[in-house]
Amino acid sequence: xxxxxxxxxxxxxxxxxxxxxxxxxxxxxxxxxxxxxxxxxxxxxxxxxxxxxxxxxxxxxxxxxxxxxxxxxxxxxxxxxxxxxxxxxxxxxxxxxxxxxxxxxxxxxxxxxxxxxxxxxxxxxxxxxxxxxx
Amino acid sequence: xxxxxxxxxxxxxxxxxxxxxxxxxxxxxxxxxxxxxxxxxxxxxxxxxxxxxxxxxxxxxxxxxxxxxxxxxxxxxxxxxxxxxxxxxxxxxxxxxxxxxxxxxxxxxxxxxxxxxxxxxxxxxxxxxxxxxxxxxxxxxxxxxxxxxxxxxxxxxxxxxxxxxxxxxxxxxxxxxxxxxxxxxxxxxxxxxxxxxxxxxxxxxxxxxxxxxxxxxxxxxxxxxxxxxxxxxxxx
Numbered sequence: 001x002x003x004x005x006x007x008x009x010x011x012x013x014x015x016x017x018x019x020x021x022x023x024x025x026x027x028x029x030x031x032x033x034x035x036x037x038x039x040x041x042x043x044x045x046x047x048x049x050x051x052x053x054x055x056x057x058x059x060x061x062x063x064x065x066x067x068x069x070x071x072x073x074x075x076x077x078x079x080x081x082x083x084x085x086x087x088x089x090x091x092x093x094x095x096x097x098x099x100x101x102x103x104x105x106x107x108x109x110x111x112x113x114x115x116x117x118x119x120x121x122x123x124x125x126x127x128x129x130x131x132x133x134x
Numbered sequence: 135x136x137x138x139x140x141x142x143x144x145x146x147x148x149x150x151x152x153x154x155x156x157x158x159x160x161x162x163x164x165x166x167x168x169x170x171x172x173x174x175x176x177x178x179x180x181x182x183x184x185x186x187x188x189x190x191x192x193x194x195x196x197x198x199x200x201x202x203x204x205x206x207x208x209x210x211x212x213x214x215x216x217x218x219x220x221x222x223x224x225x226x227x228x229x230x231x232x233x234x235x236x237x238x239x240x241x242x243x244x245x246x247x248x249x250x251x252x253x254x255x256x257x258x259x260x261x262x263x264x265x266x267x268x269x270x271x272x273x274x275x276x277x278x279x280x281x282x283x284x285x286x287x288x289x290x291x292x293x294x295x296x297x298x299x300x301x302x303x304x305x306x307x308x309x310x311x312x313x314x315x316x317x318x319x320x321x322x323x324x325x326x327x328x329x330x331x332x333x334x335x336x337x338x339x340x341x342x343x344x345x346x347x348x349x350x351x352x353x354x355x356x357x358x359x360x361x362x363x364x365x366x367x368x369x370x
Binding site: 016020028030031034098 | 147224227235291347353
């Protein structure tokens with residue numbers, strides 16, 4: 001039996017073979033949430049593009065570097081990067097909640113709290129280090 | 135209290151696709167979808183659906199209720215005050231009305247060798263500590279109802295994907311201290327239609343009537359598959 005062939009317009013009596021529409025993910029709240037989780041990568045792509053552009057500008061010299069700094073301060077760039085930050089936090093939240101189910105090393109609540117604490121410590125440490133306070 | 139229930143009817147002899155048909159049923163606080171279907175069958179004996187135990191253990195009465203996979207016996211009309219539409223389980227071929235062809239699911243299930251494979255043949259009992267039991271017990275509660283397959287968009291898009299229940303059972307036996315068949319199961323799990331076909335949508339675990347959490351099992355399978363790959367690199 002060929003179960004891969006989608007159809008509906010069958011020639012002879014037999015089972016109905018359902019077709020999965022391209023819009024399947026719009027049909028249910030749960031699937032929309034899943035697609036939102038997956039879509040958090042899109043604003044992140046923009047942020048990564050910004051970083052790569054910055055690296056390229058740095059290699060070109062100080063004028064271009066200043067140009068990049070001005071570019072990063074533009075309101076729409078700041079807005080998109082804020083969106084990327086919010087998307088990362090949202091993705092982190094979903095990831096941290098899924099992780100204890102994939103590697104059940106400790107009670108889930110403890111693992112989730114531990115992951116947020118580690119994020120906070122690393123983020124604070126990096127900020128202090130890169131900001132020159134350490 | 136009378137209630138309208140819409141049922142997706144399909145006659146393989148005459149229909150090209152399922153059509154909704156409305157029926158009136160008597161319902162009170164304890165009327166399940168399965169009870170309603172049995173009432174409808176009194177009105178129209180040609181209605182086809184599967185059922186057996188009426189207590190969420192046989193796993194036969196899986197249907198889509200308003201587009202969500204549910205066991206008919208464990209779903210109650212009182213929770214659907216507005217619209218109630220019952221159709222056949224998604225992602226499976228419909229044989230008649232609410233009866234689907236479960237063969238793809240059963241084939242995937244058999245492919246992962248879901249039984250104890252003993253390295254040592256012994257007539258003595260195989261002892262197991264409570265801690266060893268706890269490792270797989272949750273995954274052993276699967277009743278093979280197939281709801282997780284209807285919830286899984288990856289199985290819908292690629293019917294060759296082993297799917298939630300089969301991978302969960304593979305994991306269940308791989309985690310069992312009495313089992314020695316992991317090496318025989320890993321090639322299936324490592325294949326492109328194995329654990330890596332899962333993108334952790336997680337809806338399978340939402341719809342599971344026995345709280346087996348197949349999404350967790352599948353993704354634990356990814357850890358097992360990755361470590362299996364790394365270990366194999368160091369073997370001659």
